[in-house]
Amino acid sequence: MIPIPRMPGLLEGPTTQVGKPVSRVDGRLKVTGAARYAGEHAIPGLLHGYVVSSAIAKGRVTRIDTGKAMAVPGVVHILTHENRPDLAWLDRKWKDQDAPKGSPLRPLYDANVSHSLQPVALVVAESFEAARLAARLVEVAYEAEPHQTSLLMNRDITFTPGKDKGGFEPPPAPRGDADAALAAAEVSVDLEFTQAAEYHNPIEMHASTVEYHPDGSLTIHDKTQGVLNCQSWVCGVFNLPKSSVRVLSPFVGGAFGSGLRPQHQLFLAVLAALALKRSVRVELSRPQMFSFGHRPETWQRVALGASRDGTLTALVHEAVQESSQAENYVEIVVNWSGQQYRCDNVRLDYRLSRLDVHTPLDQRAPGAATGVPALEVAMDELAWKLGMDPIQLRLKNYAEADPNTGKPFSSKELRACFRQGAERFGWPDHLPPPRSMRDGRELVGWGMAAGVWDAMQNPASAKATLGANGKLSIATASSDIGTGTYTVLAQVAAEVLGLETADVAVEIGDSSLPQAPIQGGSWTVSSVGSAVKAACDQLAKRLHALARDAEGSPLAGVGSVRFADGHVVAQDDPSRRMPIQQVMRAAGLPVLEEKALSVPYALGRLRHTLGTHSAVFVEVRVDAELGTVRVTRVVSAIAAGRIINPKTAGSQILGAVVWGVGMALEEEAMTDHTLGRVMNHDLAEYHVPVSADIPDIDVVFVEEHDEVVNALGAKGVGEIGIVGVPAAISNAIFHATGVRVRDLPITVDKIRAGLAALP
Amino acid sequence: MTHPPQGPIPLTLAVNGRELALHVAPWTTLLDLLRLHLDLTGTKKGCDHGQCGACTVLVDGTRINACLALAVMQDGKSVTTIEGLSRGDELHPLQAAFIEHDAFQCGYCTPGQICSAVGMLAEGHAEGPDDIREQMSGNICRCGAYPNIVRAIGEVMGAGR
Missing domain, CATH: 3.30.365.10 (Aldehyde oxidase/xanthine dehydrogenase, molybdopterin binding domain)
Known part of the structure; x- marks a missing residue:
């Protein structure tokens, strides 16, 4: 192959500002x-909107009685599908930059209800308290239809999505004959994994403050990860020229993906502001933060075959995820399994099952945080079955080039991640057998896993x-x-x-x-x-x-x-x-x-696979009787090209490790399938890690030089930190207890059931 | 300092050292009073249910969740919010330590974390990092800055000894 020309404008070292641990300028x-965040801009005469959310998961609104609500002093107006102003009717007008294939939700468009907590009315009042009170007095009658909200009950009713979302690639075609090779393998594992839906839950609840100007133009303070996305979406839906809509989000109180698509509080605030010709703020409540976008519930099967020396001979990875009835939310779950390890016989399969839920939405490392941990737990199980060190098994099947495409990696210092991470952790040459390390009433275990994410531009x-x-x-x-x-x-x-x-x-x-x-x-x-x-x-x-x-x-x-x-x-x-x-x-x-x-440097990107890599090492302590888990040590070794700021990049990895702890041990949206609704829709019952759950975390940035990814040689670190963590924790729990739990999160009840079933 | 009445009930409150004579509705929380009526938006609303700690302020020096406190019940009390911690340009040692140790990312839970830490240090029950973790667990940081929050507080705690 003809060598490609060097990327123009490449930043050369040594650098003076880049690479410095500068404290945040903000x-x-x-x-x-x-x-000031989106819901914090004081505007004279500001009205407050409060959303009324659907009580059913599927059906129709048959009647809305606003009489009692309108009688509350200070209430100005109540918007419903019956009195809403005209709106765009073409689907494409409702599409945003992150919209998957399908028909986006149109709040208050008609009487149809497609998911629980769908907005059915907006109360607008002179004060927040009046709006909140009146929202409780809006009487909504429904005609409910039977709904389906359980993925596991519907996992055989699936379809194979196409290239249904920007950035999504369907799995590569099979190579070799994975199923035959699996049947013939000297050593194999064949495992099923389930994972609960998770909600982003940034601490700032979604809010939009719409400033209405006398000329009809709008200044919108929105909680979003994309001001231009929101601007063009508002212009499309409300048929406004771009010159009339300015969207601001200088500070965003966390998002993790929840602000990638314009959410319904933005729509409702703009709708009310235009209808009343006044400035309006709509802020969602914490329970309403469970009314849109989530990491989809997933079922997976990973089967690995190997020869006795640890050479992978077969790899099967199948996944089924939930999407909504109206849109095909897709994420790359299984493709990574064909990329991480060298294997001649690979079959990857990805399907969706439609449920009566709101459309899922990208959440930190979408797809990779789901698929890679399943693969990495399977690798651990295979390593124990082979009697091999888990790092050695990974090195034995190390992919020097991308097995999915045959292309070289622009850079890949995963070996250095294994080496430096293991050294910092004190990973032994020979891991003691499972359930062999005890300290008082606690069982101690060590686990590791690798991670991968794309380096996009x-x-x-x-x-x-x-x-x-x-x-x-x-x-x-x-x-x-x-x-x-x-x-x-x-x-x-x-x-x-x-x-x-x-x-x-x-x-x-x-x-x-x-x-x-x-x-x-x-x-x-x-x-x-x-x-x-x-x-x-x-x-x-x-x-x-x-x-x-x-x-x-x-x-x-x-x-x-x-x-x-x-x-x-x-x-x-x-x-x-x-x-x-x-x-x-x-x-x-x-x-x-x-x-x-x-x-992007098109030629370089065409010829290479570009990604970040990680190796994560974890120590857990599990109470031998109670089954409670404490994560007591984490080392995360990251290869992500040049690190512009080790302080802020280090924080990205710390935070992502915390997310991994949440995914492994705590976060779980529990749906009551009779009602079709998430029951634990607040922060007391939807558990996220708190300070007491998190030990000191050791982040290692491995030196990695990349001349293809971009002129800075920097790959980005927002997602890679979470990817290996749930698997490393799961593997450590097995090492501590001898119990495998393949259903995330790994809660006390599941560990206790496993402990009780031990021989 | 007098503010336009927001309700029928008279209330005097010292907020960050300023005496305020207010009229509030009986259902207005201290959090909504601060954010919506006094425009002190440094105190954050993360759940309005006492579950996240973003609204933590100091009332007569004790840390509380402002979302679970009705404004009318604070009559005659002294409230310190994040806006009242620094003296002019000079940051409170915890504010400076939070910047130095990168103890926040999005910054939304940060005022609550810092006010909570001020209250926790005043309580005097924390001896080391494990105590800080335990006693700061009423303040959720979804960005996951916990290890740096513990470091920042630990530094200030150590300096105060």
Whole structure:
């Protein structure tokens, strides 16, 4: 194959700002309470909306009596499907950037109810309290129809989805004959896994504050991971020109995927504001945070065959996930299994089953956090059956190139993750047998697992403006959902122009700024960071030209320069230098502005598989009688290319490990299938990890050099941290107790049942 | 300082050192009073059910969930919110430690975490990291910054000894 040309504009080391553990530039605003989130903008005359949610899972609204509710002092209006203003009727008008194939939900469109807690009315009042009280007094009569909300009852009624969502790839065609090879294998495991639905539950509940201006235009403060997505969606649904709708989200109180699609509080707030020609806020309640998007419930089968020396000879991975009746929500669950290990006989199968639920939605590492743990538990079970160390089994079948495509990896330091992670954890050469380590009343166990996620990139734009005072401003319509975007963009800009990070101001979360993709998939640094670099590169070029041409310039005729300490410096002679501010003064320019569009390196991406990798090591302690689990140690070794900021990136991994603990041990949406409704729809009963559940977590970033992924060589770290964790915990619990639980979350009742069944 | 009446019941309250004479509705929570009527939005609403701790404030120095406290029951009391912790530009040591240790990501639970930590340190029952974990478990951080929160509080706790 012809070698591909080197990526243009690659950031070369050593770096001064990039790679530094800079504290968050938005930190002061957050610790003083000065950062304002979507539902916190005070607007004179603001009305408050409260949502009335459907009490049935499927059927029709037959009557809505608003008499008592309207009698509450302060109530202004109640919107229902009977009195709503005209709305777009074409499905495509209701599509957003993250919408899968199908018909998106249209709140208050007609009398139909397709899932429990679907909004059926919006009460609008002068005060929040009046709206909340009146919402309870709206009387809704329904004609219920039989519903199906259980995946396990419907897992044989499936269909195979196509390429039904952006970023989704159906499983690759089978290679070899996996089923025959499995039957003939010297050693094999054949396992079923189930996993409960999970809800994102960011601590900021979804809220939209819509400011209605006298000219009919709107300024919308929304909880979203994509201001442009919301802007174009609102314009489509309400038939408004883009010039009339500005969406802002400078601060987002967590999202984890819940803000990828415009949610119904945005729709209802805009609907009310336009109908009443007043400013309106709609904030969901915590139970209503269970009324949209969730990580789908999943059934899986993983079967592995191997020869006695540990060589994988057969791999089967099948998955069935729930979707709604109206949309085909899909995520990549099984494809990773064909990519992680070398195996000649592989069959991967992915299906959906339609239920009467709201459409699922991407949640941190969608698909990988579900499929990879099943594979990694199966690998552990195979290792025990073979009598092999689990790391050795993984190294034995290590994929040097992507077995799904035959393409090389742009970089893959997973071996180093295994080595450095094992060293930090103190992983022994020979793991003691299961149920052999005891400390008082606790059984102690160690487990490990590998993880993988894609290194994606989307087109993005950014503007860089240099002021006469030498300060730089960066602007792009990206967001910072807590990932550290403000900070890393400032570091990238400072790096290119030889400034301090503190000299760079970053403006994001505004639909009037240059285009950026929705914030998800770990692609923000890759996409938006590259755009910032490109804009700053252009500024650097102009500064170089201006410096060379300045009268009496020490840089006259200098062909190659670098930027350091606020100066333009000759590459070969550091004594020939000129302050940036002087360059601009000499050119008579008060500001210098450049805008750039950055696109993925297509040729490099075509020829390679690009991904992040991890190895996770966990220690658990399980009470021998009670079956309670404590995670007492975690080491997470991550290979994700260049790390722009080890402090904020480290926090991404910490947080994702916490998510992995939640998935493994706690998080479970429990549906009452008689009612078709999640019963534990609050934070007292839907358990998420609290501080007492989380030990100190050791994060190791393994050195990884990548010249294909993007000009920064950075792959993104938002998702990879969760992927291996549930499997490592599950494997450690087996090692501690001798009990395998293949039904997430692994709660006390399941462990106790397993302990009771031990011989 | 007088605010427009929001209800029939008179109430005097010191908020971050300022004496306020208010009229509130009997059902208004301290949280809604702070956020909606006084525009002190640093105190957060994460569940409105006393389950997440995002609304933690200090009333007469004791940490409470503002969403579970009716405003009218705070008559004559002194409330400190996140906005009242720093002195001008000078951050409270816990605020500075939270920044230094990256003890937050999205920042939404952060004011509640910091107010809760101020209250916890005043209670004086925490000796080490395990105590901090236990006594801070009423404050959920969905971003999962717990290890850094424990470090930040531990540093301030150590300095105070």
